Amino acid sequence: MPIIVxxxxxxxxxxxSLSELSEKVDLTLANLSILKTGKAxxxxxxxxEAICQALDCQPGDLLEYSKE
Amino acid sequence: MNTKSNSRTWQILTVMRILAWVAFIGYMIExxxxxxxxxxxWLNPESAKNLYKGLNLNDLRQxxxxxxxxxxxxxxxxxxxxxxxxxxxxxxxxxxxxxxxFKMEVAxxxxxxxxxxxxxxxxxxxxxxxxxxxxxxxxxxxxxxxxGEFIFVxxxxxxxxxxxxxxxxIQSENELTV
Numbered sequence: 001m002p003i004i005v006x007x008x009x010x011x012x013x014x015x016x017s018l019s020e021l022s023e024k025v026d027l028t029l030a031n032l033s034i035l036k037t038g039k040a041x042x043x044x045x046x047x048x049e050a051i052c053q054a055l056d057c058q059p060g061d062l063l064e065y066s067k068e
Numbered sequence: 069m070n071t072k073s074n075s076r077t078w079q080i081l082t083v084m085r086i087l088a089w090v091a092f093i094g095y096m097i098e099x100x101x102x103x104x105x106x107x108x109x110w111l112n113p114e115s116a117k118n119l120y121k122g123l124n125l126n127d128l129r130q131x132x133x134x135x136x137x138x139x140x141x142x143x144x145x146x147x148x149x150x151x152x153x154x155x156x157x158x159x160x161x162x163x164x165x166x167x168x169x170f171k172m173e174v175a176x177x178x179x180x181x182x183x184x185x186x187x188x189x190x191x192x193x194x195x196x197x198x199x200x201x202x203x204x205x206x207x208x209x210x211x212x213x214x215x216g217e218f219i220f221v222x223x224x225x226x227x228x229x230x231x232x233x234x235x236x237x238i239q240s241e242n243e244l245t246v
Binding site for chain 1: 240241244245246
């Protein structure tokens, strides 16, 4: 998929684990894992907002468009 | 889907599962009984007088054994195909899960049912043509099947299977929406 999710990069920058983030954004570990591994087909604005708030970042920091 | 309608649908599906088993066993018995009577008629020609539920093909047997064999083959094939359709329906009803009903396996089985129904229609048409030919040439006939509805149902099930496949895709997208 041309949209790349950089959640793992942002998590590493903020030094936060998946379980910590899961608690902060109120998402299951399974769903966060789907997002982190790039398997997700869609993301809700509410989820994006919660992750941006928890990681103190912009949506552009989490999502990236690549032609290939 | 709320719990009330979910449980109602589940009850309907349970009843349908029982009915599907009854229909499957019924057609299996029909096919088996005709086949068994046919086998016995080789040893005892009198049994051709009552093949299944009073079906008398003794005159046809005496006229030509091959005509008789062909007629029995058509009857057994049709019953076996109908039994196979019900077997596939049972398979679907056993696999269906109301929480996530759209599964590729179910969609593929639905598509398979439509193909089997199409095959049943072809066999039914051949059977009717053969029956008409027998009537014309020998004056004898066997059960005349009306098979037109099979093509209608086959088309309907095929369309449902294609819509179901789209349902599988939508469900998959929904499951992968975070």
